[in-house]
Amino acid sequence: MMSHGCLKEPKEPNESQDKAIAQTIIELERAALVRWCSGDPSGYLEITAPDVVYFDPFIERRLDGLESLSDYYERLRGKISAERFEILHPAVQRSGDMAVLTFNFVSYGAHHFELRWNCTEVYRRDADSWRIIQSHWSFTKPSS
């Protein structure tokens, strides 16, 4: 279809495009996690948008903005390690330039220590790059 100009985006979902975007986003996340699990938070910081908002189980309230998140992550640099991890049943829901990635996550440390997580990452396409604008990490079934 070579029409130009007044061309609306098709309303029908384009399955192969959706799959490609889902795969791109899952791979971005996986690559950031590989670096994270070796103590390097820069993998995440490099794909995070300036207006990011962030939750994890260790902070009193939502963190707002890349500067706050960078400060927080820099204090963790070199202190986190996991021998391996699993991303369980990742799902991507997309509309236009926003996509929501959700998954359960398991990280394995020394001495069979494992942690189980719930994770929601919202990505937004900014100038052709997908960037995280919202991160929510929580423990699966914490004791309180």
Next chain:
Amino acid sequence: MMSHGCLKEPKEPNESQDKAIAQTIIELERAALVRWCSGDPSGYLEITAPDVVYFDPFIERRLDGLESLSDYYERLRGKISAERFEILHPAVQRSGDMAVLTFNFVSYGAHHFELRWNCTEVYRRDADSWRIIQSHWSFTKPSS
């Protein structure tokens, strides 16, 4: 501007439109929470999309789909109550037909019992109605 037909959405953010949408979404959430805190999950179910995904601290893994969520919520009907609650510093990040609402939440029960939460709700505009497609509730600083 009365142009019809081939009219693209303006690329510049429309601040008053953004504010109005943010307010709409926060009010949808607040109204659902009022009903939730009186034991009625239908407020949420009525604004939830068929493809919703859901996390909370009590389940082993992500719940997928409105039917699963309805089953889960129906078991809680009449069993939840809070005397009052607070939605703290709600923020809405929107791109097109998707909007991410995040906030910290405090619910107050009898005998000064309080629970503190992190919450992320992703809304999508389906046929002019905003619907929840992702819900992630977690405790703020749980003990493990």
